[in-house]
Amino acid sequence: MATTSPPKGSYGFIGLGNMGFGMAKNVRQKMPASSKLLVCELVQSQRDEFCSAVEGDVEVARTPREIAEKCDIIITSLPNAAAVKKVFLDPSTGLLSGCPKDKAILFLETSTIEASASLEVLDAVKSSALAASFLDAPVSGGIPPAHAGTLTFMVGGPEDVFEKARPIMATMGKPENLIHCGGPGAGLATKQINNYIAYCSYVALCEGMNTGLKFGLDPKVLNGKTDVINASSGQCWNSLHMNPVKGVLPNSSASRDFKGGFKTELAQGVTRQMTKLMEEVGAKSVFGPVMDDVWARAVESDLCKDQESRSIWRLFTEEDGKLLGKTKIE
Template sequence: MPSTGVDVVPSSVGFIGLGVMGKPMVVNLAAKLPPGSLIHVHDIVAAVVDELVASFPGIVVRCASAADVTSKSDVIFTMLPEGAHVKSVYLDPHTGILSALSGPSSHSAGKLVIDSSTIDTATSLIVKEQLAISSPTTSFYDAPVSGGVLGAVNGTIAFFLGCSPDDANIPRLTYFLGMMGGKVIPCGGPSLGLAAKLSNNYLSGIITIACSEAMDMGMRAGIDANVLASVFAAGTAQNAICDVFNPVPGVCPKAPSSNGYQGGFRVQLMRKDIGLALDMARRLGTRNALGTSGLGVYAAASEAADCKDLDSRVVFRYLGGIENWKEPMS
């Protein structure tokens, strides 16, 4: 096994939250951890736990609660939908992570706790503060991800890590995060991983709307969608949304738009993240000229019957884009 820069590799890992992102992250861990390692998991949906335990017998172990996972693990990951869920999983006095880290019988020395949820920075800082008070030997980090479900499955997601590049735990953090992702970017300090993620998703969401509008405008003028995409790729409008996740069906064969907008990053999640970004902007005094309009588009698309629960690039459909452009236009 190649050197990891880690003196002692923990053999017991915990993972709480096995949704569309968490589940494939656990699969990658199970495939890449050294032989003899255990992954203790918990989720409120029993079926997904059953599936992982059956797929990785002797590696993935079911736990009754977040506290149970924590008591049995040296490194604990959480991947949860919203700030309220993070507060509950961490701070519940009976079943939460904190309950297993504090108290006379706890064994928390040197444990790493990493939250990859995309939530508001204030909640993350509250959790970090409570952990520091009750269990000062435990290290907590925010490490939200970017790359979507496909990136989680392929192990190519990027982690935005809320710490400085010279943090003492960087070797251990990059070792474990590297099993699930392609890049680990330290962003400077506590909650700054989240600040980076919200800034990224704000930009990605606004670009998606602009790309949808520009593609529709050019197509209605008579330009072939593939030609128009190649123009953007060659010009100053070049961007990853147009190149990889083009919202127009058929331009990027592997993009969710070319698969009925299935998979990818759900439109409701983009609405949530842009809302969180705007909340952060208001606290910081940042002027966001496009934010309110962008949030309105995603909020409306999230409620539209033909867009809800689909990939966020479905805003092309919501905005009236021509999806059947390969067919003759009447």
């Protein structure tokens, strides 16, 4: 689908972390040259690095309130629901404390948080910023696509607002991967379901690869560049890109000894978001308790904590899997 150029105006970006840094960089590169970008980030080293690395008109804002006072388009990329609520709702420094009721600000909230928390923020926006628009627009792809501008956006909110935001999202993501998922909260629910399925499939891949190794199978035949799993019905995103056995897939996190990338603690958070969502809507869950248990063990283990999340492979292989205990479904 053809995408028009991003609109003129003042842009604000809050959160220059692992994902936000690359996203904000692409916004500045692709937004109108005459427009100004204001950034707000708690960590000074991140602010300084961004300002020195990015060309174009960039100004540092001291608080989210200052962003709201000066910007027409505001993008947030934050680590958790508590941070999102503080950025929007803090009575002294938050976005809504400085947002005029009659100013038609577009809020593009790209953090991966609970849908219920996002809906709480949306209600506050509706109450205090009457002319503003709000989309929950979590992203998928990881840090390299954030820098490359090839993310996928899963978006919840009014369709007309989605279309208005499309050219802005296209500065950070693939135009064909800007997906309107439904009304408010739908983007986050979709993201949580996607994350959960991906991690369930990775746990299954760990079990399969560990079984294959113990049986004496060649892991590169089982799941390598030319392999059985990816030529058969077991194929999934992780089997294509993230085999846990070092040396099988050269670009997997296993080949970096699970350094960098999406950490175990963050994976536990997104998995818990999904199990909470299943509870909230009354959906039957079979794997949920097992997944919660796996990640609870991972964040306490020296083999996995503060490592890339797919380091949970080590729980299957070290000490003959005893670190995983005897979790079962009742």
